Amino acid sequence: MDCVLCHPQKENVVWKNKELRVIQVDDPLFPGYFRVIWNKHIAEMSDLTDDERQLLEKVLLTVEKVVREQMQPDKINWAQFGNMVPHLHWHIIARYRDDSHFPESIWGLKQREVAEEKVQQLKTKANNAAVEIQNRLNRLF
Secondary structure: OOOOOOOOOOOOEEEEOOOEEEEEOOOOOOOOEEEEEEOOOOOOHHHOOHHHHHHHHHHHHHHHHHHHHHHOOOEEEEEOOOOOOOOOEEEEEEEOOOOOOOOOOOOOOOOOOOOHHHHHHHHHHHHHHHHHHHHHHHHHO
């Protein structure tokens, strides 16, 4: 199987257990971008047991809460498609009214330029969020 999420080349893993992992995505336009990836190769939420879904939900909500606290975004975007990579994973992305694509999705048309200083400030906040995500998930699990 040639799945990029089963066999990642490079990931910034924030937290991991035997079921799933949280990574900080290296996206220069969206510093507050995290991905929650189920480790086993499955494609759909309905492939999980009830207990696995509850675990996933706790992790997703923890990531969202920490990103909101640490980064103060105007909105959090959650996305789960699997069309390009049919492996269960979620995108959790801090969004700001003045980010490069708002109100479009991050995969939509760019709307504006963003000052590098602003992006660097958000990178610092995102790195702090990554540390706090790790701390909270370690306490939970």
